[in-house]
Structure formats: C-alpha cells, structure tokens
Amino acid sequence: MISSLTQAERGAAMLITLAGMVAGLAMAAAGQGDPMGAHGWIVLIFFALFFGLLARAAYGTDEPEDRGLAYYDDPTKVGILIALAWAVIAMGMGVWVAAQLAWPDLRFDAAWSGFGRLRPVHTSGVIFGFGGNALIATSFHIMQRTSRARMPGQVAPWFVLFGFNLFCIIAASGYLMGVTQSKEYAEPEWYADIWLVIVWVVYFTLYIRTLARRREPHIYVANWYYLAFILVVAVLHIVNNLAVPAAWTGAKSYSAFSGVQDAMTQWWYGHNAVAFFLTSGFLGMLYYFLPKRAERPIYSYRLSILSFWGITFFYIWAGSHHLHYTALPHWVQTLGMTFSVMLLVPSWASAGNALMTLNGAWQKVRDDATLRFMMVAAVFYGLSTFEGSFMAIRPVNGLSHYTDWTIGHVHAGAMGWVALITFGSIYALVPGLWRRETMYSWKAVEWHFWLALAGTVIYVFAMWNSGIIQGLMWRTYGESGTLRYSFTDSLVAMHPYYVARAFGGLLFVTGAIIGAWNVVMTIRHVPHQVPARDHPTTSETMEPALPAAE
Amino acid sequence: MKTILKPLLKPFAAFFEGHAKAHYRLERHSLGLTAAIIVAAGIGGFIEIAPLFTIDETVEAAPDMRLYTPLEQAGRDIYIREGCYACHSQMIRALRDEVERYGPYSLAAESQYDHPMLWGSKRTGPDLARLGEKYSDDWHVRHLVDPRALVPESVMPHYAFLLDAGLDIESLPDRLAALRAVGVPYSDEMIASASVDAIGQALPDTDRADGVFDRYGEETAVRLFDGTADRVSEMDALVAYLQVLGRLTDLPAQIQPVPEG
Numbered sequence: 001m002i003s004s005l006t007q008a009e010r011g012a013a014m015l016i017t018l019a020g021m022v023a024g025l026a027m028a029a030a031g032q033g034d035p036m037g038a039h040g041w042i043v044l045i046f047f048a049l050f051f052g053l054l055a056r057a058a059y060g061t062d063e064p065e066d067r068g069l070a071y072y073d074d075p076t077k078v079g080i081l082i083a084l085a086w087a088v089i090a091m092g093m094g095v096w097v098a099a100q101l102a103w104p105d106l107r108f109d110a111a112w113s114g115f116g117r118l119r120p121v122h123t124s125g126v127i128f129g130f131g132g133n134a135l136i137a138t139s140f141h142i143m144q145r146t147s148r149a150r151m152p153g154q155v156a157p158w159f160v161l162f163g164f165n166l167f168c169i170i171a172a173s174g175y176l177m178g179v180t181q182s183k184e185y186a187e188p189e190w191y192a193d194i195w196l197v198i199v200w201v202v203y204f205t206l207y208i209r210t211l212a213r214r215r216e217p218h219i220y221v222a223n224w225y226y227l228a229f230i231l232v233v234a235v236l237h238i239v240n241n242l243a244v245p246a247a248w249t250g251a252k253s254y255s256a257f258s259g260v261q262d263a264m265t266q267w268w269y270g271h272n273a274v275a276f277f278l279t280s281g282f283l284g285m286l287y288y289f290l291p292k293r294a295e296r297p298i299y300s301y302r303l304s305i306l307s308f309w310g311i312t313f314f315y316i317w318a319g320s321h322h323l324h325y326t327a328l329p330h331w332v333q334t335l336g337m338t339f340s341v342m343l344l345v346p347s348w349a350s351a352g353n354a355l356m357t358l359n360g361a362w363q364k365v366r367d368d369a370t371l372r373f374m375m376v377a378a379v380f381y382g383l384s385t386f387e388g389s390f391m392a393i394r395p396v397n398g399l400s401h402y403t404d405w406t407i408g409h410v411h412a413g414a415m416g417w418v419a420l421i422t423f424g425s426i427y428a429l430v431p432g433l434w435r436r437e438t439m440y441s442w443k444a445v446e447w448h449f450w451l452a453l454a455g456t457v458i459y460v461f462a463m464w465n466s467g468i469i470q471g472l473m474w475r476t477y478g479e480s481g482t483l484r485y486s487f488t489d490s491l492v493a494m495h496p497y498y499v500a501r502a503f504g505g506l507l508f509v510t511g512a513i514i515g516a517w518n519v520v521m522t523i524r525h526v527p528h529q530v531p532a533r534d535h536p537t538t539s540e541t542m543e544p545a546l547p548a549a550e
Numbered sequence: 551m552k553t554i555l556k557p558l559l560k561p562f563a564a565f566f567e568g569h570a571k572a573h574y575r576l577e578r579h580s581l582g583l584t585a586a587i588i589v590a591a592g593i594g595g596f597i598e599i600a601p602l603f604t605i606d607e608t609v610e611a612a613p614d615m616r617l618y619t620p621l622e623q624a625g626r627d628i629y630i631r632e633g634c635y636a637c638h639s640q641m642i643r644a645l646r647d648e649v650e651r652y653g654p655y656s657l658a659a660e661s662q663y664d665h666p667m668l669w670g671s672k673r674t675g676p677d678l679a680r681l682g683e684k685y686s687d688d689w690h691v692r693h694l695v696d697p698r699a700l701v702p703e704s705v706m707p708h709y710a711f712l713l714d715a716g717l718d719i720e721s722l723p724d725r726l727a728a729l730r731a732v733g734v735p736y737s738d739e740m741i742a743s744a745s746v747d748a749i750g751q752a753l754p755d756t757d758r759a760d761g762v763f764d765r766y767g768e769e770t771a772v773r774l775f776d777g778t779a780d781r782v783s784e785m786d787a788l789v790a791y792l793q794v795l796g797r798l799t800d801l802p803a804q805i806q807p808v809p810e811g
Contacts, residue, residue, distance in 0.1 A: 101674065102706040104698070115705035116633025178631035183666055198733035211580040219577045227583060232591045239595075246721060246728040252627065254728050259661035260609060261602045263669050268595050276591075305573045306566065314585055319596035325643035326669065329608055332598050339594065402639055402673040475647040483650055487676040492703050 001074050002057040004065055009155050014054045016159065020047030027191070033176040034250040039170055046166055057540025070535050072497040073433055075157040080433070081167060081428055083130055084516040087419075090225040091509040097122055098505050106360045112176040112403055119185045120175040126414065127185060127277065129168045134422045135281040136161055136203070139226045140427060142288045143207060146546070147214030148222060150536050156206045165197035167192055167495025175527065179251045183266050185273045186240050190253045193241040200234050215538045220302045220546070225284035228312050232276040240269035260327055267322040275315035278413065279381075282421050283311075283350055286381075289425040290374045291546055292356055294364060298546075299356035303349045310346025314339050321392035324401060333394065340392030344385060351382035365537025369445040373424030376453060380416025384409060399471040404494070415456040415508055423448065432520050437529040440521035448518070455508030461499055466497035555648040556613040562635025612659040615799040617734060618791075619766045620722045620744040621751040621782070627725070628784055629668070632709065639670030640795065653680035654802035662800075663734045675706060680796035686777050690789045712785040713776060719745045740765055753779060 006015065021044055028040030097118050107113040136315075144151055171188040174180065180187040207230060213218060242256035255435050256266050290473060291298050298304060320328060320336030355378055358365060365375050387409050391400050400406060427445055431438050439445055473493060476484040572715065576582050602608050618626060629635070642648050644655040656679050659666045670677075685693075692699060695703035697706040730736045740747075743761060750758030751772050759772045771793055776785040796802075 100707070101705050104707065107707065110634075111709075111711050114632065114709075114803070116636050116707065119633060119636050157774070160590050169767075175633075180630060180633065181666065182630040182633075182668065183633050184671060208580055208584070217578050219580060219583060224587075227580075228587050228591070231584060235588070235591070244728045244731045246725045250721065250724075252725065254725075254732050255666035256732050258663060258665045258733065259667050260658040261599070262665070262667045263661075264602055266666065268599060296715045302566075302570055307568050309569070309573070309590060313594070315594075316591050317598060320598060323669075325645055326641050327656050328663070329602070332602070335598060398643070398645055401643075402677075406672065468559070469803060474651070475645075476648075483647060487651070488703050491705065493673075505575065510553075521810065522711055525582075 001078075002054060003060060003075070005154055009153070010054055010058060012155050013158070014051060014058070014388040016055060016155070017047045017051040021051060023047075023208035026153060030249045031251070035174060036177045036189075036249065036251040038177060039179075039191070039251070040355035042169060043166065046169070049464075050162065054110055054153075065526065066536075067150055069535060071141075071150050072154060073141070074156065075161050076137045076140045077131050077433055079140070080519070082161075083133035083137060083422070084426070084512070084519060086125055086129030086133060086168070087512045088516055089507065090122055091131050091505070091512055092388070093118060093122040093125055095389040095502055095505040095509055098502040102495060102502055106147045111178070116177050116179040117178060120180060121172050123185060124168065124171050124175070124187065127173065127273070128428050131278060131418060131422070132164060132168070132280075133161070134225075134426070135229065135285075136164060138285050138288075138425055138429065139207070139281070141433070142220075142222050142284065143210045143226065144536070145534075146220035146288070147216060148536050148538070149210060149212055149213040149215055149390070151206065151210045152213065156202055160199055160203045160206060163195070163202070167196045167199065168460070170195070174251070176341065181243065181253065181255065182459060183240060183255070184268055184270055186237070186266070188250045189482065190241070190243055190245050191236065191251070192445065194216075197234070197238060200237070204230050204234065215536070220288075221298070221301075221308065222284040222288040224308050225280045225287065228308075229276050229281035229284065232239075232272060232316075233313075234317055236269045236272050236276070240265055260329075263323055263326070264320060264328060264332065268316070271319035271322060272316055273411070274410075275311065275318070277316075278418050280311065283416050286350075286354055286374065286378065286421050288546070289421075289428045290354055290371075290378070293368070293371045293374065293424075293428045294358055294361040296357050296359075296361050299353050299359070303353040307346040307349035307353065310349065311343070314343045314346060318343060318392065321397060323399075324394045337392050337397075341389050344389040348382055348391075351378050351385070354378035354381075369442070369449040370424055370427040370439075373420050373427065373452075376449075377417050377421035377424060380412060380420065380456070384413040384417055387412065399475070399490055403467040403470040404463045404468025405471065408460050408467055410462065412456070412460045415452070415459065419508075419512075420452060420456075423452065423512075426515070426519065430522055431526070432531055432534065434523050435528050435530055436526040438522075438526060440518055440526050444514050444518040448515045451507050451511035451514070454503045455506070455511065458504030458507065460504075462504060464493045465503075469493055469497075560808055602648070608718070609662050610657055610659040610801060612657075612799040614761060614801070615659060616767050616770075617663060617736060617740075618794070618798075619751055619762060619770060620726060620748040621717075621787050622742075622794050623716055623725060623729070624722060624748060624784075625789070626668075627786035627787045628712070629794045635668045635670050637672060637674035637706070638676070638678045639673050640667075640677065641669035642677055642679050643726075648677070652677045653796065654805070657802050657805070659714045659801055660796070662801060663729075665729060665732050665734065675704075678795055682793050682795040682797040683771075687773060687789055687793065688777065691776055691785060694788070695787065709785075709788075712788060713783055715784040717748065717782045717784050717787050719748050719782065722748055737765075748787075749782055751790060752776075752782045763773060797804075 024040050024044030026038050031037035031040055097115055100115050140157055170192045179189050243253040245253040255262055318336055319341035320332045321340045324333050365371050391397055470490050473485045473490040478484040551610055576586060584598055615773045642652045642656045649655055694709040696708055697704040723741050726736045726744045746758050747762050750762045753759060754772045762772055775789040776783050
C-alpha cells in the first residue's frame with residue numbers, strides 16, 4: 001500500500017509520524033507517574049510503528065499509477081477491517097459487563113476489571129471504534145462514487161483513519177487506567193480531545209476537497225448526511241469538552257461547566273451524539289447502499305429533503321428530555337419534549353423513504369440477507385425513533401428514566417439500526433471493494449442475520465421488561481401508604497432479565513464474529529472479478545453512481 | 551372537507567415547495583450546504599443553553615453553601631475515576647416516590663460547584679444525592695471492601711484496593727487551582743494549604759485538623775474515615791466524599807419542597 005504513495009507523499013507521511021513520535025515522547029516525559037505518561041508511550045509506539053513501515057519503503061520504487069483511472073480504496077479496505085475488529089472486541093466487552101451485572105464476581109481481582117471502568121470501553125468501543133471506523137470507511141467510498149471523482153492526495157485519508165484509531169486506543173486504554181471525564185460518550189481527557197479535533201479538521205477538508213472535484217452538479221443525499229455528521233459532531237465535541245487541566249503533566253481536567261449548565265451541555269452533546277454520530281452518518285450509509293443493493297432509485301427526493309433538514313434542525317433541541325423533573329428549568333424540559341415529539345416526523349420520513357424504496361424489490365429482501373439487514377435496520381430505525389419520542393414525553397420519562405428501559409431503547413437503536421445497517425453495508429461493499437465475485441459464504445451471512453436479529457430482540461425485550469418492572473416497583477405504594485419495595489427488592493427482580501440480556505448480547509457478538517470471519521475468507525479465498533464499471537468518469541450514463549430515477 | 555383543509559394547508563404546502571426549491575439550489579454548493587447545516591443545527595442549542603448562564607433564577611441562591619474540602623474533592627475524583635456515576639445518580643427528581651425514598655428533591659444550587667455534574671442517567675444502584683451521614687464510616691468502608699458481605703443481593707464491584715492505595719496529596723493544590731479557574735471560589739489560602747488540609751481532615755485532634763475547621767467550617771467532618779491513622783488512603787477520600795453528599799447546604803430542607811404528582 002505504501003508503494004502506491006509518491007516520494008513526496010512518503011516524505012510528508014514520515015514527517016507526520018516523526019512529529020507524532022516527538023509528541024508521544026514529550027507526553028511520556030512530562031506525564032511520568034501519571035496515566036498520561038503511559039499514554040505518551042502508546043502514542044510513541046503507535047507512530048514509531050508507522051515510521052518504521054515508511055522508512056523500510058522510503059527508497060523503494062513507486063508503482064506508477066494513473067490516479068485518474070481508479071478510486072482510492074485502500075483506506076476504505078483497512079477501515080472496514082478495523083471496524084470489524086472493534087466490533088468483536090467492543091461487543092465482547094458488552095457481553096462481559098452485562099454478565100457482571102448478573103454475576104458480579106465474574107472479574108479479575110484488579111481495579112481495571114470492575115464494571116465502572118469497563119463500561120466506557122464497551123460504549124466507546126462500539127460507538128467510536130466500530131461505528132466511527134465504519135462511517136469513515138464508507139464515507140470515503142461513497143463520496144468518491146457519488147462525485148465520480150477520486151479523492152485528492154493519499155496521505156490525508158490515512159491520517160484521518162489512523163489518527164481516529166489512535167484516539168480510540170487512547171480512550172479505551174485510558175478508561176482501564178481510570179482516565180475519564182465522566183461525561184457519558186465524551187469520557188476521554190483533554191489531550192485525546194485536542195487530538196480528535198485535529199483529525200476531524202483534516203477529515204472535513206478531505207470531504208470538502210473531494211466534493212469540490214465532483215463531476216456532477218448536485219451533491220447526493222448520502223453526502224448531506226455525512227457532512228452533517230462531520231460538522232455537528234465537531235461543534236458538539238469542542239463545546240462539551242471545554243475543560244481546564246489540573247496540570248499540563250497529568251490527565252485530570254475539570255469541565256468548564258458545572259451543575260445545571262453542565263447537565264444541559266452534556267445532554268445536548270449526548271443526545272446529539274445519537275443524532276449526528278449514530279443517526280446522520282448511518283442514514284448516509286442507508287441512502288447509498290440500500291438503493292444500490294435493491295437496484296431501485298430512492299422513493300422520494302422530496303422526502304429526503306424534508307427528513308434531512310427536519311433531523312438537522314429538530315434533533316439539536318431534544319437533549320433536555322434527559323433531564324425531566326430535575327433541577328433543569330421547566331421551560332427547557334418542555335422545549336426538549338416538544339421537539340422530541342416533532343422529531344418523529346422527519347425520522348419516520350427517512351424510515352418510510354427507505355422502505356418505500358424497496359417496493360418492487362421485496363423478492364430480493366426475501367432472498368438476499370444483505371438487503372434484509374438493511375430493511376430490518378430501517379424498521380428498527382422507525383421503531384426506536386418512535387420509542388424515543390414516546391419516552392421523551394415527561395410523564396412517560398418519569399417512569400422510564402434511570403431504568404433499564406433506557407438501555408433497551410439505546411440498544412434497539414444501536415444493535416437493530418446502527419449495527420444492522422453497518423453489517424448490511426459491509427456485505428454489500430466487501431466483494432466489490434476487493435474485486436471479488438461474491439462473499440465467501442452466503443450461508444454465513446444468513447446465520448449472521450438471524451443471530452443478530454434474535455440477539456437484538458432478546459436483548460430489547462429483556463430490558464423493556466426489567467426497565468418497566470423496575471420503574472413500577474420504585475413507585476408502588478402499599479396499603480399503609482408507604483413505599484412497597486426496597487431498592488434491593490427491585491434489584492433482585494432484575495436478575496433473570498440481566499441473564500437474558502447477556503445471552504442476547506452473546507448471540508449478537510457471535511454473529512459479528514461470523515461476519516468478520518466471512519469477510520476475511522472472502523478476501524483470502526474468493527476468485528477475483530473486476531467489475532465492469534467502477535472508476536471516475538465524467539459521463540453519468542457510462543457510470544451511474546446510483547440507480548437512476550424513472 | 552376538502553374546501554376547509556385546502557386553504558389551511560396552503561401555507562404549509564407553499565413553505566415545503568419553497569424549501570425544496572431552495573434546497574435544490576443549495577445542494578450544488580458544498581460550502582453553502584456546510585453553512586446551512588451549522589446554522590440549522592446551531593439554533594436549538596443556543597436557545598436552550600445560553601439563557602441558563604444569564605437567567606438568575608436558574609440556580610437558587612444558597613448563602614450557606616460550602617465548598618468541597620481537598621479530601622472530599624479528591625474523593626470525588628476517585629468516584630469519577632472508578633465510574634461510579636454509571637450506576638448511581640445524584641439527582642432526586644421532583645416526584646413523590648423519589649422524595650419519600652431518597653429525601654428532598656435536588657436543587658440546582660447543590661451542584662453549582664460540581665465540575666462536571668454527576669447527576670447520572672441510570673440507577674443500577676440507588677441514588678446517592680442525600681447519602682451523606684446516612685450510614686457510618688465503618689459501614690461504607692466494609693461495604694466498599696466487600697459489598698455482598700453487607701448486602702448479599704448487591705451486584706456492586708468491590709473497591710478493596712482503595713484501602714491500600716495512598717492518596718495522591720501533592721497534586722491537590724493544582725486541582726483546586728484548576729477548579730478556581732473554572733469558577734469555584736477557592737481562596738489562595740485554601741489552595742496553598744490543600745495538601746495539609748487533606749491530611750488534617752483524616753487525622754482528628756491535630757493542628758492540621760483545626761486548619762480544616764477554620765477554612766471549611768465547624769460542621770466539616772474530620773474523622774479517621776478508613777479507621778486507621780497511619781496514612782491517608784484513597785478510601786479516606788472516597789468515604790469523606792460520600793459522607794458529604796447532600797450536606798453542602800441546608801437549602802433543600804429549608805424549602806421543604808412539595809413534590810409534584
């Protein structure tokens with residue numbers, strides 16, 4: 001892969017890795033005796049690895065290649081493989097922490113293996129490691145195809161991909177050492193946050209520069225969503241992570257915000273991480289791979305516009321529904337609730353648009369597990385957005401908040417929608433990307449589909465049950481007018497559901513392992529096949545990026 | 551029916567028509583699209599967050615509110631480090647059953663110096679907003695060492711290692727200074743004597759303990775939190791923090807809130 005870089009690109013890449021090594025060394029020296037020092041060594045080794053690879057190939061020959069003839073897909077390939085690795089690790093972590101809630105002694109006698117430190121490894125690993133890498137990889141693929149143009153340069157995409165993974169590694173290893181800001185889904189400390197900002201700026205410029213090269217007057221709908229994902233996540237990340245480090249030689253920092261303002265900022269961030277990380281970008285995936293796989297044009301352009309701007313405008317208001325009945329002023333709670341309910345319109349417009357696109361292709365949904373992944377993802381998207389709007393209503397939230405119902409809702413979205421659309425997209429993408437005839441085993445895809453669906457359903461039903469039982473037990477009064485159940489009573493009642501939840505998760509991660517195996521076997525054993533059309537061109541008729549509308 | 555609906559829906563239809571046309575032009579300009587996304591997504595956050603900093607009633611005035619001592623703040627940092635917030639909330643909602651189970655509902659003033667807040671989002675374990683002085687120090691230490699020895703049904707992880715871990719006392723002045731930088735009114739004296747105060751709070755009947763009373767008030771708990779006097783452990787800090795939860799101000803009890811529903 002390095003052989004396809006020009007000498008100038010290799011030089012630039014070596015300079016970047018060198019700068020990274022210096023930064024790592026500085027962190028290691030300054031942060032002695034603090035987790036930051038350990039992170040310094042991780043950064044140093046990370047960049048040294050790439051420096052070594054580049055140095056070995058520094059005097060190697062270029063493979064002259066006419067870059068106008070093909071898209072640049074190497075970063076996408078690596079990104080997909082990394083995403084699958086994170087999926088297996090982080091979902092496995094999820095099963096472990098779920099099992100700890102059923103059997104609390106299922107751990108090592110070390111501080112790092114307790115629930116509190118492992119849980120963010122699961123959440124960040126799945127959201128950022130699996131989801132983030134899948135988003136970056138697919139966005140590279142889609143932005144080039146829908147622009148019918150190759151991305152500019154070959155250093156920036158690698159910088160974005162590996163830079164983002166360095167952030168994920170610092171985050172996950174930090175949690176095990178107890179490095180956390182405690183802000184949910186924004187746990188990494190200040191230096192990791194600054195690094196992510198740098199990576200993100202490069203990501204945005206790469207996206208815009210590719211769009212600027214497009215040979216197509218209009219920007220396709222998938223790109224709107226990826227753009228919204230990149231832009232709004234940047235704003236959320238920067239504002240919510242504003243903090244003052246206790247010392248430049250240590251990891252600990254204190255948030256710029258406190259109390260009620262911090263709560264609002266955090267859940268403005270938290271809910272819009274759901275909106276713009278876990279929804280917007282994955283809708284971009286859906287809008288590209290679903291019509292492509294079904295060989296049907298998107299049902300309605302008008303609905304796409306309505307749902308895109310509806311989601312972009314409404315979602316940002318919804319965060320305060322996480323704070324019903326709290327010390328947050330009532331007017332903000334009410335605004336959050338109102339917009340959360342209105343959000344159902346653009347959400348269902350998207351889900352409906354996806355399902356209507358399948359009209360005329362339902363026999364393919366029956367026969368093709370890959371398309372079925374996407375169809376079921378759209379259904380779960382519709383279900384979980386309905387549930388979300390419902391749970392945002394103040395009295396409903398009074399019951400559901402603080403309980404497992406929230407966990408069930410999140411996983412209906414994360415497993416049923418985000419993971420299924422990602423796996424569907426990966427199965428649609430992998431054979432073409434590696435120039436293979438087909439996936440290694442279609443039976444394995446079927447197995448993965450049914451394991452994932454069964455796992456999701458078991459998980460979500462278990463959490464609905466436990467959450468609602470928990471919420472009701474907490475507010476049940478006895479005949480004497482006093483609370484009927486102690487907190488411990490409610491905890492005991494959860495046990496069977498916690499066992500079921502861990503089992504559902506186990507099915508889901510088993511599916512992911514089968515999927516990763518299938519992808520590796522496809523790359524290693526399936527014969528080559530060069531597709532008739534998959535290259536940059538000015539002619540739309542020669543190479544339609546997507547099925548044309550009738 | 552149609553004659554009534556049509557004029558009613560007309561403005562909406564006109565809006566969507568205009569919106570779609572505007573979008574059709576916009577989607578040909580990547581930077582225009584960028585600007586429009588930032589504006590559309592910026593409005594809601596600005597309207598909901600900015601006023602919280604400017605409207606005075608957002609946070610009640612609590613004149614008797616005291617600050618966390620260095621030892622309590624160190625305990626709070628351990629609470630964060632171990633991820634306790636993942637299973638314990640510190641926010642009692644204004645609902646009858648919560649007030650009866652946990653105590654007066656939480657006020658914004660109580661977490662005004664909490665950088666960041668630890669309101670939490672999940673109660674795998676009970677709410678801790680009013681935990682302070684509900685149980686003895688000894689109970690907390692034994693519970694943290696082996697939760698299931700005291701509550702057989704508990705699924706809480708054990709934190710026995712806190713007893714053996716010496717508290718990082720040197721970094722406390724820096725920590726308090728950083729907290730002052732983000733708005734907590736620690737005085738120069740408090741920052742300068744942060745390390746001594748942390749030791750003093752865990753060693754009653756010494757000169758250093760007197761300094762804690764001077765700076766943080768006579769009602770500050772100065773005790774052998776972990777039961778030993780040989781050194782200040784992380785257990786001392788965490789228990790000191792747990793024992794002050796809900797006790798920084800009397801305001802919630804004074805207001806005697808009447809809960810909703």
